Amino acid sequence: MARDDSLLETNKDYAIGLGRAFGGAVLFAIPLLMTMEMWWLGFSMGRGRLLLFMALNFAILVGLSYFAGFEKTFSWKEDVMDALAAFGVGLVTSALMLTLLAVITLDMTWNEIVGKVALQSVPASIGAMLGRKQLGAEQDTRSEEDRKREAGYGGELFLMMAGALFLAFNVAPTEEMILIAFQMSPLHALALGGASIFLLHVFVYAVGFSGQESRPEGGTFLPTFLHFTVAGYGIALLVSLYVLWTFGRTDGVAPAEIASMVVVLGFPASLGAAMARLVI
Amino acid sequence: MKSDSMHQNGHHSDADQHTPWLEWIAAGAGLLLAVCMFGFIGWQALNDATSPPVITVETTDVDPVAGGYRVMFQARNAGGAAAAQVRIEGTLAVGSRPPEVSSVILDYIPGQSAREGGLFFMQDPRSGNLTLRASGFGKP
Incomplete structure (x- = not known):
């Protein structure tokens, strides 16, 4: 089979990108790989919810591939292929790491092993997708900026959603989320909600991070606040509710308690939403 | 900041023409794993995954x-x-x-x-x- 130079070059490039993807998968998945609730949720959470969560994760991978994949992508086909590769990298990484940490052993049943690996593959595959961006030396920042601009408001909201999901997912499995919600008074919850909105606004629009969103031309405080901060917090709350439901934390719980759990989880979620554009 | 649409046009056409074979392998392996994983969990969902513990x-x-x-x-x-x-x-x-x-x-x-x-x-x-x-x- 004859190959020309450019083909060899792209294969090599792709292999390097794949290596970075593995690095990103390990890096982003480590906190959850070492969280025991994640191991238990892997086999105890509802199978339907796990399937839905993984399908949603795949859709997010395709979207992330568009904005910041481990390869420069140019078409839907490429984005889907990259998402599949990231999914594979995430699965392989979590299977290897869980084996290394003795969380899965050969005397366990397939039900248990597959459940654990499947759930851990979610953060690992997102890490794989972001690996190139975070660990890569030559980033094509300009084309990413172009894409974010082309995607417009919908793209902004998507990135906020992805960021909120990632950070919320990182803390949601722990018992502490529920414990914090239980020991907070309604006043605490209101204060935490206010702090979330304040930080979301300040982090993205007032502090001068690189990759910071610029205010719309001629935009004053109120339109910017309503368009991005309030929308972002809304997304953070919805994502929190979804993640809590996925992990079965809302089953049979009174609405007031759910609301307070959503506010607690909404705090990391809104930080994730604010940071999304800085990271991605 | 102005967008510079020319900055990687050369790269575009190259990559459009040849998708590296490694990419096909990685994506194919990912697809295979995804299908197996979704299939297995879907099968679990339909088969007795919710009967109470004995x-x-x-x-x-x-x-x-x-x-x-x-x-x-x-x-x-x-x-x-x-x-x-x-x-x-x-x-x-x-x-x-x-x-x-x-x-x-x-x-x-x-x-x-x-x-x-x-x-x-x-x-x-x-x-x-x-x-x-x-x-x-x-x-x-």
Whole structure:
């Protein structure tokens, strides 16, 4: 089979990108790989919810591939292929790491092993997708900026959603989320909600991070606040509710308690939403 | 900041023409894994994943140790759903004395899976009548 130079070059490039993807998968998945609730949720959470969560994760991978994949992508086909590769990298990484940490052993049943690996593959595959961006030396920042601009408001909201999901997912499995919600008074919850909105606004629009969103031309405080901060917090709350439901934390719980759990989880979620554009 | 649409046009056409074979392999492997994973979990969802736990306990080993006797057991959950905080209780009746009771709580037993543990007794379980059972569980 004859190959020309450019083909060899792209294969090599792709292999390097794949290596970075593995690095990103390990890096982003480590906190959850070492969280025991994640191991238990892997086999105890509802199978339907796990399937839905993984399908949603795949859709997010395709979207992330568009904005910041481990390869420069140019078409839907490429984005889907990259998402599949990231999914594979995430699965392989979590299977290897869980084996290394003795969380899965050969005397366990397939039900248990597959459940654990499947759930851990979610953060690992997102890490794989972001690996190139975070660990890569030559980033094509300009084309990413172009894409974010082309995607417009919908793209902004998507990135906020992805960021909120990632950070919320990182803390949601722990018992502490529920414990914090239980020991907070309604006043605490209101204060935490206010702090979330304040930080979301300040982090993205007032502090001068690189990759910071610029205010719309001629935009004053109120339109910017309503368009991005309030929308972002809304997304953070919805994502929190979804993640809590996925992990079965809302089953049979009174609405007031759910609301307070959503506010607690909404705090990391809104930080994730604010940071999304800085990271991605 | 102005956008510069020319900055990587050359690269575009190259990559459009040849998708590296490694990319096909990586994406293909990912697709295969994804299909297997979704298929397996989907199959679980449709097959008995939610039937409540049924836990049986059987003794695997009895050994004299310092301070008494150690009974190793295996608790198997034949139901589809996982059980949490499973209490395993062992009752040892030797002669006419009041029975000796030892118990342990296992954090989790996944559906269709087994977990192992041990109980300690003062008297020799082999000389008496030992019964092991799961006395309760919580839903995770």
